[in-house]
Amino acid sequence: MKENWPKIVGFLLLLAAVLAVPHFLQFHHQDLLIFLVINVLVVTSYRLVTLTGEWSLIHAVMMGVGGYTATLLFRGFELGMWFTLPLAGLVAAAIAALLCFPLFRMTQFYFLIGSFAAGEAIRLCWIEFIIPFGGTGGLSGVEPPFVFDIDFLEPIPYYYLTLAIVGLCLLILYRIENSRIGLTLHSVHWKAPLAESVGVDTWRYRALAFIVGSFFVGVAGGLKVHYLGTINPNQFGIGFMVFILIWVIVGGYNRFYGPILGVVVLTLFDESIRQFEEFRPAIYGAVLILSILFLPKGLESIPARLRSWAGGGSDREKGKLTDG
Amino acid sequence: MDNPILEIDSVTKRFGGLTALNEVNFSVKAGEIRGLIGPNGAGKSTMFKNIAGFYTPTSGDIRYQGRSISGLKPHSIAEMGIVRTFQETTLFQELTVFENVLVGCHKHARINLFAAIFGLDRARQTAAAQKVEEVLEFMGLADRRHQLAAELPLGSQRALAIAIALASEPKLMLMDEPFAGMNPEETNHMMDLTRRVQESGITIVLVEHDMKAVMGLCGYLTVLNFGQLLAEGTPEEVRNDKRVIDAYLGGAA
Ligand SMILES: Nc1ncnc2c1ncn2[C@@H]1O[C@H](COP(=O)(O)OP(=O)(O)O)[C@@H](O)[C@H]1O
Ligand SMILES: [Mg+2]
Numbered sequence: 361m362k363e364n365w366p367k368i369v370g371f372l373l374l375l376a377a378v379l380a381v382p383h384f385l386q387f388h389h390q391d392l393l394i395f396l397v398i399n400v401l402v403v404t405s406y407r408l409v410t411l412t413g414e415w416s417l418i419h420a421v422m423m424g425v426g427g428y429t430a431t432l433l434f435r436g437f438e439l440g441m442w443f444t445l446p447l448a449g450l451v452a453a454a455i456a457a458l459l460c461f462p463l464f465r466m467t468q469f470y471f472l473i474g475s476f477a478a479g480e481a482i483r484l485c486w487i488e489f490i491i492p493f494g495g496t497g498g499l500s501g502v503e504p505p506f507v508f509d510i511d512f513l514e515p516i517p518y519y520y521l522t523l524a525i526v527g528l529c530l531l532i533l534y535r536i537e538n539s540r541i542g543l544t545l546h547s548v549h550w551k552a553p554l555a556e557s558v559g560v561d562t563w564r565y566r567a568l569a570f571i572v573g574s575f576f577v578g579v580a581g582g583l584k585v586h587y588l589g590t591i592n593p594n595q596f597g598i599g600f601m602v603f604i605l606i607w608v609i610v611g612g613y614n615r616f617y618g619p620i621l622g623v624v625v626l627t628l629f630d631e632s633i634r635q636f637e638e639f640r641p642a643i644y645g646a647v648l649i650l651s652i653l654f655l656p657k658g659l660e661s662i663p664a665r666l667r668s669w670a671g672g673g674s675d676r677e678k679g680k681l682t683d684g
Numbered sequence: 685m686d687n688p689i690l691e692i693d694s695v696t697k698r699f700g701g702l703t704a705l706n707e708v709n710f711s712v713k714a715g716e717i718r719g720l721i722g723p724n725g726a727g728k729s730t731m732f733k734n735i736a737g738f739y740t741p742t743s744g745d746i747r748y749q750g751r752s753i754s755g756l757k758p759h760s761i762a763e764m765g766i767v768r769t770f771q772e773t774t775l776f777q778e779l780t781v782f783e784n785v786l787v788g789c790h791k792h793a794r795i796n797l798f799a800a801i802f803g804l805d806r807a808r809q810t811a812a813a814q815k816v817e818e819v820l821e822f823m824g825l826a827d828r829r830h831q832l833a834a835e836l837p838l839g840s841q842r843a844l845a846i847a848i849a850l851a852s853e854p855k856l857m858l859m860d861e862p863f864a865g866m867n868p869e870e871t872n873h874m875m876d877l878t879r880r881v882q883e884s885g886i887t888i889v890l891v892e893h894d895m896k897a898v899m900g901l902c903g904y905l906t907v908l909n910f911g912q913l914l915a916e917g918t919p920e921e922v923r924n925d926k927r928v929i930d931a932y933l934g935g936a937a
Contacts, residue, residue, distance in 0.1 A: 532801050539800035540793055540809060547776055547787040554774045557736060558852040559762035559791040572797065 382519050389631075390515035394522055394587055396627050398580050401526045403607050403619035404533055405576035410613055411542070412566045413549035414471050417601055418459070419577055421479035424486070424596030425452040426578025427585040431499050432492055434586075441505045445525070445582040452578025453571045455482075460567040476598070486593040498592025502585050518587050525583060529576050534616060536572065545569055606644065610651045612658015621659045689714040689856055689887050690735070695744035695754075697730055697911075704730040706911040707744070712856075717878065717888045719902035719919075723931060726908040728891040729771050732858045735889075736768040737761040748856070763791060765855035769862060771891075773841045775848070777834040781825055784833050784844055785816045788851030815851060823847040823877065839870040846877065856887045863894040875900055899923070907931070 382390050406419045426448035433439040433447055459478055466474045486493040493499070504512035504521075512518045536542060547555040548562045556562055585591045611622020626647070633643055655661060688711040697705040705727045712718045720728050733739045735746055737758040746754040753761055776784050786793070793812035799805040820826045823843045828836065833844060842862055849857055862878070863871050875897055882888055892898050898905065899919045907914040907922060909931040915922055922928055 535801050535803070536797065539803075540795050540812075541797065541800045543783060543787060544790065544794070546779070550776050550778055551774055553738065553758075554770070554776065554848070555787065555790075556738075556758040557762055557768050557770075558788045558848060559759050560787075561757070561759040568797070 378523065379520075382516050387515065390519065392627070392631065394515060394519050395584070396624065397519070397522045397526050398583050399607070399623045399627070400620050401529050401580040401583075402577055402604060403611070403623045404530055404616070405573045405580065406604055406608060407573075407613055407616070407619050408533055408537065408545075408569050408576075409573035410608070411537070411545040411549060412562075412569050414467065414566060414570075415605075416463075416570065417472055417476035417598070418479035418482075419573070419604055420596045420598070420601040421482050422452045422456060422574040423577045423581035423584070423600075424591070424593070425455055425482065425574075426581030427591045427596070428486065428493060428499075428581075429578065430582035430585050431502050431591050434502050435499065436492075441582070441586050444586070445579050448582030449575040449578040452581070453575035456571045456574035457567070460570060463570075464563055464566050479601075483593045483596065494592070496593060498590060498595075500590035502589050502591070504586045522583055522587070525579070529579060533576060537616060541565075541568070606648050610647065610655075610658060612655075612660035614657055615660050618658050618660035625659060687714050688712060689749060690889070691745075691747040692731070692735075693745040693747065695731070695734060695741045695746060697727070697734055697739060698742045704911050705734070705741075705908075708908065708911070708913050710906045710913060710916060712887060712889055713904075714887050715882070715885070716903055717882050717890055717901050719898045719905040720889055720891045720908065721893075721898060721905055721922075722908035722914065725910075727911040728908055729860055730911075731908070732768055732860055732889075732891065735761075735858060736766060738768075762852060762854075765853075766858065767849040767852050767854035767856070768858040769845050769849050769860055771860040771864075773838075773845055775833040775841060775844055778832070780830055780832055781820070781836070781844055781847075782816060782829040785819055785847050785851045786812060788819075788848035789815055791852055819847045819851050822850070822880070824873075838865060839873070842866070842870075842874065843877070846881070850881065850886075854886060856889070857881065858889050858891075860891045861893065862890075863892055863897045866894075871897055 382393055385393060402419070402423060409416055409419065429448040429451040430441075430444035433444045434441075439447070459475075463471060463474050463478065486498075487496055504518055510517050512521055537545075544555070544560055544565055545568075547560060548565050552562045581596075607622040607626055608619040609622070610626060611620065612618030629647070630640075633640060636643065651658070690712040692708055692710050694707045694709055695705055696703065696707055708727075708731065720731065722728055730739065734741050734754070735748075737753070737756050737760065740755050744754070745752050748761075748764060748766060751764075753764065753766075776787060779787070789812040792815070793808055795805045795808065817826070820829055823846060825840060825843055825847060828840060833841065836844060846859070846862065859878070863874055866874060871894060878888065878890070878901055890898065890902060902919060904917070905919055905922045906916050907925075907928050909927075914931055915925045915928050917925065
């Protein structure tokens with residue numbers, strides 16, 4: 361298709377930039393870049409959960425479930441990352457599946473609070489059961505893989521590895537969202553009774569989104585701990601959950617790339633205000649409020665807005681699912 | 685009555701102290717268009733919600749093709765071939781006409797996670813898209829397939845609601861006031877469509893206040909009043925029934 365080639369060129373340019381970027385950064389920033397790529401997976405998997413209209417507060421904890429799974433498997437059974445990552449995802453998915461039964465009896469506000477409480481209960485287990493979770497101090501000694509003579513402890517190789525794994529996960533999430541399943545998830549969000557009346561088992565689809573989203577954030581947790589080497593319960597508290605929410609809301613959650621835009625832009629922004637350390641919470645609060653007031657559909661809506669200012673308004677903008 | 689597709693067996697539905705349906709009995713023959721009429725608040729919509737599984741009867745039983753369905757979940761009942769349209773036009777406003785009807789194909793087009801990820805099951809998705817085109821053609825919506833549901837005029841929104849229902853390939857369709865707010869021309873068009881739906885082999889239960897439509901379409905009427913079965917009969921019989929006339933004059937009709 362000839363209208364497709366600008367997209368292909370754009371994608372290749374983006375890919376080149378993403379591959380080149382660590383070579384222009386200092387060591388400290390290379391670390392941050394790796395965590396940024398991992399956070400891209402965190403927000404994108406969260407988006408899948410929110411597609412049915414339910415915003416959970418347990419996503420950060422699910423990342424921790426993946427992280428602890430990887431840690432315990434690595435330390436206890438000397439399993440390498442190739443095994444710990446999928447298992448991290450599977451354990452997070454399994455716990456999510458169990459939680460579906462209590463959680464999806466609730467909706468909206470109650471679901472929000474219920475998911476928060478369930479998450480805190482899991483975090484409490486990590487704190488209380490020093491064996492095997494190591495208590496508040498957590499665990500350490502997790503290492504990245506060592507393949508042939510590539511040492512993935514170095515940031516650049518680990519960055520490429522993370523990029524490949526996250527890229528694969530994003531591709532899968534993208535395909536799910538753009539399949540019949542994605543359409544059904546949207547239908548559950550917008551008019552659950554109508555969806556039910558044509559045979560959609562809404563409970564099942566809400567559960568599916570939650571379980572699959574938890575799988576991928578579990579993988580993200582594994583990726584993080586294999587690079588950082590240590591894990592503790594505080595990494596996955598409500599503080600991190602609030603960051604996830606801010607990234608998704610500021611980026612916009614109506615399109616696949618919105619949350620990715622949010623986490624990238626805010627991470628860059630975060631770096632640029634690093635010298636105002638004590639004001640950062642206030643600055644974040646201001647950014648969130650301003651973006652809700654002036655960009656309720658997030659950063660992703662800026663191009664469409666510019667277009668409508670410039671060209672008198674596009675009629676197909678509102679509520680559209682996919683671009684193109 | 686021979687060959688009933690739907691049997692309502694002394695169904696009662698209470699909301700707290702309010703009895704919305706009181707020991708209602710009737711049954712619907714396969715292939716007919718049955719009118720379910722009565723003044724506002726008579727319990728018609730409540731009856732539909734009980735049949736479609738959105739409510740569970742307080743007591744009594746509902747049988748579909750001889751099998752009890754009361755207490756089943758809406759999606760299981762839809763699975764068996766009963767589809768309900770809503771009194772307030774209910775669409776996926778944010779989706780296009782095509783996507784709306786595509787959701788309606790759920791029963792025949794759903795896929796599992798792996799098929800979605802690996803793009804298997806193309807044949808089924810193509811078949812679903814064809815089904816959508818067929819239904820859009822049938823309902824006269826083909827030209828509007830790329831419009832958002834929210835942007836359609838009222839008549840087309842009603843048609844779309846029925847298109848979504850048809851896409852699920854039902855055997856029994858419960859239509860809740862599909863003619864409300866339509867002008868005479870739209871009403872005629874919708875009557876035609878309703879007849880063609882029946883001719884395609886779908887049994888219809890029609891709740892409607894538009895008497896021209898009801899009398900023109902239905903072979904047999906069931907009348908509810910204050911949650912009770914008031915009368916049953918052909919349109920001719922019902923029209924001349926003293927109790928029905930009183931109910932309508934006394935009620936809000
Ligand atoms: N969910 C509900 N809770 C309480 N009362 C209800 C509910 N649904 C319907 N009702 C009551 O039941 C009666 C029948 O309503 P409905 O079935 O909508 O009537 P109709 O469709 O015949 O106009 C009304 O009095 C209405 O107020
Ligand atoms: Mg009603």
